[in-house]
Amino acid sequence: MLKTLSIWNFALIEHVQIDFDKGLNILTGETGAGKSILLGALGMVIGRRTNIDAIRSGCEFMRVEAVFTLDNNLVKDFLTKYNILVEDVEDDDLIITRQININGKNSVQINNCHTTMAILRQLGELLVDIHGQHANQALLKPIKQLSLIDMYDGDAIQKQKEAYLEKYYQWLQIKQKLADSKINTQEMAQRLDMLKWQINEIENAKLTLDEDEKLESEIKVLANAEKISLLTQDAYKLLYEGENGKFAILSSLSQVRKDLENLAQYDENMAKVHQILDEAYFQIQDSADEIRSYGESIDYNPQKLDMMQSRLNDIDKLKRKYGNTIEEILNYLAKAKEELTYIENYDDNLAKLEQELSLLAKDVSQEALILHELRQKSAKALEMAIMKELASLSMADAKLVIKLELNDDFTENGADDIEILFSANLGEDLKSLAKIVSGGELSRIALALKTITAKKDDIDLMVFDEVDTGVGGKTAQMMAEKIARIALYRQVICITHLPQIAAMADAHFYISKETKNNKTFTTIDEINYDAKLAEIARMSSGIDLTQASLENAEEMLTNARKRKELLHFDE
DSSP states (O other), X not given: OEEEEEEEEETTEEEEXXXXXXXXXXXXXXXXXXXXXXXXXXXXXXXXXOOGGGXXXXXXXXXXXXXXXXXXXHHHHHHHHTTSOOSOOTTOEEEEEEEEXXXXXXXXXXXXXXXXXXXXXXXXXXXXXXXXXXXXGGGGSHHHHHHHHHHHHOHHHHHHHHHHHHHHHHHHHHHXXXXXXXXXXXXXXXXXXXXXXXXXXXXXXXXXXXXXXXXXXXXXXXXXXXXXXXXXXXXXXXXXXXXXXXXXXXXXXXXXXXXHHHHHHHOTHHHXXXXXXXXXXXXXXXXXXXXXXXXXXXXXXXXXXXXXXXXXXXXXXXXXXXXXXXXXXXXXXXXXXXXXXXXXXXXXXXXXXHHHHHHHHHHHHHHHHHHHHHHHHHXXXXXXXXXXXXXXXXXXXXXXXXXXXXXXXXXXXXXXXXXXXXXXXXXXXXXXXXXXXXXXXXXXXXXXXXXXXXXXXXXSEEEEESTTTTOOHHHHHHHHHHHHHHTXXXXXXXXXXXHHHHTTOSEEEEEEEEEETTEEEEEEEEOOHXXXXXXXXXXXXXXXXXXXXXXXXXXXXXXXXXXXXXXXXXX
């Protein structure tokens, strides 16, 4: 539910904070006071389009902040999906802030996380359901009509939709695969030739794993053969001959060995040193031999070097075409062979896909038929419930028929075409709802539907924007009771001109307009019993308050309280 709505610099509002009740919240005020401004602000904070012209004159920005209680699992799942709230948020508030600057820049935060308008709009649809003269047009959309039928049934249709969707997505996948396979014959032939050429090119190369790395290593040695030969000769010469015939390392080290051997005769402590030096001598001697052998093994062969470089160039060309490594090239080869086999067996594969699609279509059709039959039962029950509610809204002669027909086109919603037919008066033919219903009639149908589905609706806040236009007398009273009934299950915010509806309020807010220092301000205040009494008297009489109008208002509030008690008892 919506706990608090705070508004800054929106139209005539400088700053207001409204703390809403969990039940029926009524907003009233004189025409032009700014009731539509409040709805505009609420629409802004749930992602609806808002023009910068709504920024209060002389201000640089407008901002709206809404605080919701977070007890809706659908909302929690949505927030988790977008990493806005990840852990347990059962006791937390959901805080949404949107600011629009004079330059048009939008800033959206959800629980202090910056996010996009697209995410805000999706979240808004889960939080608030706004009904008004224009919002009710959603009732005319087939997708909305089907969802009402599905919701009214409950679990049976939902389970069947899941069974249908399982087969539908399988069918859709094969259908797409078949479409992708039905490529142009010329393109197929060209692709066939290309694959054969590519396979031949790679296979002729006779690649082996890590061959390129080995070649690079060998080329590095051969390219530097002369330098390597000189270095090994110098190293060997220093070890055995020394520089200019002097100070040969191994010869000097041999003399040191002899000296230490003699020293060990006089001092046993030198025996260990002699042993270490002895081992080192032989290791260096072995190393010298290896250096000489390595140097002698280097055979500078320009032809061999050219062959290796040519081979490496060939491998690099293949890399540029088929992958960054030999492994990737060989993987490409395997996939190319697989595709070649598929194309060569194209006709057989196509026939198999067509057969599979045909079998799946039968499965989908069967599931769609079961879904259709369940919807027909639900539609019939919903028809009766709507007409019962319409009768209590002074439309006793109204007739409504939900027409469902099964077609051959599969969608995510099944294969049902839906049309709602309506007649408001006796003797009139049933016609499409979209063609004949007036705004007032559509509002009453919408209210009837909301009364019926209030218990099952997942959206916690419903907003009714002057759905009572053109209604009075007994119908007004019945409409008031229906809105109050919805408020037993959902938080309701209702802008109204009818005293019968206002009298049902759990919380009553008065919207007024005043002028100070040549500036106009809209204020919104929750009013106490005495102020509520006066406001209902004003709404009823439309004239200056009299004792009679106040007594009438008091009686209306007393009756409203009794009716609400009965509603609780009935439920």
